[in-house]
Amino acid sequence: MINLAVKPNVIWAVAGVFALLLLASIIVSLLQWRNPHKNYTELRQRVNSWWGMIIVFTLAMALNRKLSLVFFGLVSFLALKEYLSLIPTRRADRRVLLWAYLTIPMQYYWIHLEWYGMFIIFIPVYAFLFMPMRMVMIGETKEFLRAAGTLHWGLMVTVFSLSHLSFLLALPEDHNPVGGGAGLVLFLVFLTEFNDVAQYVWGKMLGRHKIIPKVSPNKTWEGFLGGVATTLLCSWLLAPWLTPLSLVHSLAVGVIIPVAGFIGDVVISAVKRDIGVKDSGTLLPGHGGILDRIDSLTYTAPLFFHFMRYFYF
């Protein structure tokens, strides 16, 4: 028997997620059965990709901490690679990009060491100072500011922001006796992703008034507020099982996550619109690329992490 690295509450929560997913699969099959002429391929692909993602995520979280770090590092790598493949990079900067990739193992190594001081300044300070220096050594000044700026923005989003998720695993376990680090990660990831789904579903059902038509024409006030209400309810119900959050704090987090998730979503949408693509990639059928899936997390992860750290650790 493998010695699982998580607490019983987390296992129950994961079982709940799988039950929810099973329900989604059954609903899609029923829809197809009721309306045989309608095409549900995209919905089906979406749910199937969720199965894949959640199985991989569960395995990575359950086996041990090192494997979880490698998994999150891999997600950062895929996201950064997607970002650098989308944006117009300069030919001269080819070698600089290699350094950008190298920040990933370093950033996750600080987390492995539980070295908070380095973790929190490495990308914003050291990488920020190093990359332009390396570019200057190559000597191409045309479009220099654009290249340095876009590269650092990508590192902040795909490496720095996202790595906050893993640092939840490095927080001292005894501060969260009910769920441990894995409980916090599951709580955050579940609320963020479920909020995405809820905003989408509410928007499809009731959506009338566009919220930000220039950036994301499918986003509506009804979807957004429905998502906030759903996530607030989930946060209130789940917080006592997975986190040390008090009632008031669980309600605060229940608002922070859906609002921040929405903002992360539309920020990445704006980037895609600027570049002129609909999806960031094709890695996850039905969803698009990896950036399309983690866009909300790039905002919720740092905010949730610092909320927890300020009040509880």
Added chain:
Amino acid sequence: MNRLLRFLFFGVAVRTVVLLLLGLNVRHRERLPLGGPAILVANHNSHLDTMVLISLLPLKLLPRIRPAAALDYFLRNRPLAWFALNIIGIIPVARKAENPTPAMSSRAAKPVHPLQGCKDALERGDIVIFFPEGTRGEPEQRAKFKSGIAHLIENHPDVPVIPIFMHGLGKSLPRGETVLVPFFCDVFVGEALHWNGSRVDFMLNLEQGMEALEAEGGFAEWE
């Protein structure tokens, strides 16, 4: 033994690099051939091009896949020649037809056609990978196609020619660089082309097919 090494090289090493370090966005995968004979025609930016094209096809077809490659480049020394011939499985093509190297011309009075190796492979039912630009050239810029491919298809009019446009590998590993930098690679597979009775028309069709695939991506120039 070499067959096993080739299988391991493409089945394990190449696939790991291509899927993990690079990552592919493949469009119209269903247009790839299910078996030989066939010719895959692609733009050429990087040594990785051949690796990616070979990993697009199922491993069970590996013994059938033969990339046409420059004899003067790949057979320039013995270790490289062994690797190119046995592991990559290239068909050596002499790029300067007027000046055939001894390896190709032998002692026969009549010089061997530079594409004879490709013709033999198609005769055996192999899948030939062909880069009509003839060289990798400037990264992410497509050069004019040479007409050797039209000659080849004229001799094998029943063989389908599948144009494939690739983008991104010239950024990952351009000519003259030794360090691989990860980028996603876009691979757009076109509709199969067939011999239409005229070399000029065939080349025109091929160029147009390639341009259409390139336009599908709408890629910015890499400067």
